Amino acid sequence: YNEYKSYLSTMTRVALLHRLHRSLHGAAAAANTKNFDKVLIANRGEIACRVMKTCRSLGIKTVAVHSDADDRALHVRMADEAVCVGPAPSSQSYLDMEAIVKAAVSTGAQAVHPGYGFLSENCRFAELLEANSIAFIGPKEHAIQAMGDKIESKIIARRAGVNCIPGYDGVVADETEAIRIANDIGYPVMIKASAGGGGKGMRIAWNDDEVIEGFKLSKEEAASSFGDDRLLIEKFIDNPRHIEIQILADSFGNCIYLNERECSIQRRNQKVVEEAPSSFITPEVREAMGKQACQLARAVNYQSAGTVEFLVDSQMNFYFLEMNTRLQVEHPITECITGIRIGPTAQSNGHVKT
DSSP, X not given: OHHHHHHHHHHHHHHHHHHHHHHHHHHHHHTTEEOOSEXXXXXXXXXXXXXXXXXXXXXXEEEEEEEGXXXXXXXXXXXXXXXXXXXXXXXXXXXXXHHHHHHHHHHTOSEEEOOSSTTTTOHHHHHHHHHTTOEESSSOHHHHHHHHSHHHHHHHHHHTTOOBOSEEOSOOOSHHHXXXXXXXXXXXXXXXXXXXXXXXXXXXXXXXXXXXXXXXXXXXXXXXXXSOOXXXXXXOOSSOEEEEEEEEEOTTSOEEEEEXXXXXXXXXXXXXXXXXXXXXXXXXXXXXXXXXXXXXXXXXXXXXXXXXXXXXXXXXXXXXXXXXXXXOTTHHHHHHHHOOOHHHHHHTTOOEEO
């Protein structure tokens, strides 16, 4: 019965999404707007190909960017146009913001789709595009910046009524302060890089000595990986489930969630297996998590597709972990269980004045 009830709840949201599509396109028409005619995809591989297929189905021309090493890659051959943006190292090609903006300007692309990875969560890239009157297909800069900083995102989440892991929201100054904070919270604690991701800049500490060691190692790793050595400390949730909620939000203030993906099977804090729906949580917990995910999205006026990640303990208490302001590698799993193509849905928010 609970599974059937959960299924009906999902179908209700699917129906709502289609109504939102109609209202979005109706509002766009009323505002005398049109879809983009040409989009540059600032990525490579599978995600670039998926975006190109979507653009083709919408009658939108595509521009591929590529390095010297990728001049015969599939995404290059699929695109209507292709521009080489540098040599093989990604730092000199796919991460070269100036080169990609120049490619968009020279080809007449009206918008850029970042895909995932590379520049998908880079505020400066979005600002550069805006300065050149090119749309960034994704959330606004302030949402990327707010959710990209783990300290700021937790402050916003608490204000929005989202459950957060007990911890210290400020920047930890030094090892002495780290020990004091850890004892105030109670061991075990997790030391984390504020600008971190992908399991980097993270250490678990069970006592004062491990805090000292963990603080030093996390700070060094954060500086080398992200160019930002700020750290935070929070309560470590033992044997947690890692469950993320897929959300979709438009520019009219509508936000829905498309249930969850569970990614608890990990190696070195890197996801290995994704499962949807989760076999652990109840329909009631799923609904509560989904509502809080949407609350957070509305708190930063979020637009486009995004993922809000939670840790869930053995008693099904859930706590906000972070928000990814982009498509994720695993989003096709949600597409499979809902029948909704998330990439095109995010892309449909992009309109330009005529």
